[in-house]
Amino acid sequence: MIFLMDLQMMLLDVIYFILRNSVRILLRPRTKPVDGELVLITGSGGGLGRLFAQEFTKHGADVVLWDVNSSSNEQTAQLVREMGGKAYAYTVDVTKREDVYRNAELVRRDLGRDVTILVNNAGVVAGERMLDCPDELIERTMKVNCHALFWTVKAFLPQMIAQNHGHIVTIASVLGLFSTACVEDYCASKFAAVGFHESLAHELLAEDVEGVKTTLVCPYIVETGMFQGCKIRDEVEVLLPPLKPQYCVEQAMNAILIDQPLVCIPRLTYLPFLARALFPWESNVVVYRFMGSDKCMYPFIDTMKKQALNGGIKVE
Numbered sequence: 001m002i003f004l005m006d007l008q009m010m011l012l013d014v015i016y017f018i019l020r021n022s023v024r025i026l027l028r029p030r031t032k033p034v035d036g037e038l039v040l041i042t043g044s045g046g047g048l049g050r051l052f053a054q055e056f057t058k059h060g061a062d063v064v065l066w067d068v069n070s071s072s073n074e075q076t077a078q079l080v081r082e083m084g085g086k087a088y089a090y091t092v093d094v095t096k097r098e099d100v101y102r103n104a105e106l107v108r109r110d111l112g113r114d115v116t117i118l119v120n121n122a123g124v125v126a127g128e129r130m131l132d133c134p135d136e137l138i139e140r141t142m143k144v145n146c147h148a149l150f151w152t153v154k155a156f157l158p159q160m161i162a163q164n165h166g167h168i169v170t171i172a173s174v175l176g177l178f179s180t181a182c183v184e185d186y187c188a189s190k191f192a193a194v195g196f197h198e199s200l201a202h203e204l205l206a207e208d209v210e211g212v213k214t215t216l217v218c219p220y221i222v223e224t225g226m227f228q229g230c231k232i233r234d235e236v237e238v239l240l241p242p243l244k245p246q247y248c249v250e251q252a253m254n255a256i257l258i259d260q261p262l263v264c265i266p267r268l269t270y271l272p273f274l275a276r277a278l279f280p281w282e283s284n285v286v287v288y289r290f291m292g293s294d295k296c297m298y299p300f301i302d303t304m305k306k307q308a309l310n311g312g313i314k315v316e
């Protein structure tokens with residue numbers, strides 16, 4: 001009897017959440033205020049990380065900036081200060097767990113307050129065919145895109161749980177939900193990031209830590225230069241052009257501010273994710289070939305090769 005009542009309640013809840021989320025697409029729910037929050041962003045010296053710092057500043061939050069690259073990170077801090085915001089820059093290699101724990105303690109001591117929003121944004125890609133790729137580059141991708149999530153979350157989640165207040169944001173990728181050729185290191189690390197994030201979200205819910213929210217952000221190609229050259233068939237690209245970094249960050253911010261658990265940017269990329277789960281492998285392969293997504297990384301790998309020959313300087 002209890003089982004049947006539970007089943008009925010569960011089905012009603014399922015219908016309620018499907019309807020609620022459908023309505024949310026049309027009528028945006030109210031956003032939560034983040035003024036006064038302390039937001040830590042990893043990879044803040046680069047494309048999306050810098051824009052996240054600026055967006056959170058616009059919303060009145062203070063930002064802690066972590067990047068391996070001191071000079072680009074300091075530039076981000078400067079930009080935030082010019083906007084009238086508060087920014088604290090730290091040079092941190094997020095792959096080194098001692099570095100992460102030491103700097104987390106330093107932030108706590110320097111600022112005298114806890115980080116309440118953690119944006120795990122730092123990311124890298126090898127940009128070489130797997131069999132040509134040095135092992136160290138493959139390890140680096142796994143360490144930055146996956147292992148670092150454990151270290152930063154272990155450093156900041158306990159205080160969030162203690163205060164029953166906080167937000168963990170993981171910048172993963174659509175390549176954490178479906179894959180393509182020649183980015184094995186990246187896909188493996190982003191699928192791992194998605195698995196890590198979802199398991200953590202389940203853990204917080206199972207343990208009734210309702211004040212700590214989670215948002216998984218899965219963007220399609222963004223024009224930051226990280227995947228320069230990556231290209232699908234022209235006719236399909238018209239429907240699915242690479243994202244402008246500002247647009248991507250605004251969409252991600254909207255999701256964060258309404259406590260949305262998952263966002264794919266743009267929404268159209270939910271389709272290949274669904275197709276992967278629903279249709280046979282072979283039919284997905286046919287679609288990949290038609291859309292030019294089977295070899296979309298070839299020009300990217302060529303670009304990376306040219307850059308390497310150019311002494312690491314970007315080629316147009």
Ligand SMILES: NC(=O)C1=CN([C@@H]2O[C@H](COP(=O)(O)OP(=O)(O)OC[C@H]3O[C@@H](n4cnc5c(N)ncnc54)[C@H](OP(=O)(O)O)[C@@H]3O)[C@@H](O)[C@H]2O)C=CC1
Nearest residue numbers: 043045046047048068069093094121122123221222224226
């Ligand atoms: N660009 C794209 O097409 C997409 C990107 N993403 C994801 O978005 C996130 C941001 O990407 P994007 O802004 O494009 O990339 P960028 O390369 O522009 O920025 C990444 C930043 O992370 C820093 N970083 C790298 N390694 C470390 C480390 N060990 N410790 C601390 N910081 C580090 C980089 O420093 P340095 O410059 O010195 O290497 C850089 O400042 C990544 O997680 C990426 O995987 C998701 C979907 C699409």
Ligand SMILES: CC1=C(/C=C/C(C)=C/C=C/C(C)=C/C=O)C(C)(C)CCC1
Nearest residue numbers: 173175180220221227232272291293296
């Ligand atoms: C595979 C695939 C596609 C192309 C995806 C691409 C090109 C993704 C690139 C993502 C990047 C660069 C993410 C970085 O994190 C389509 C056309 C959407 C649909 C069919 C399946």
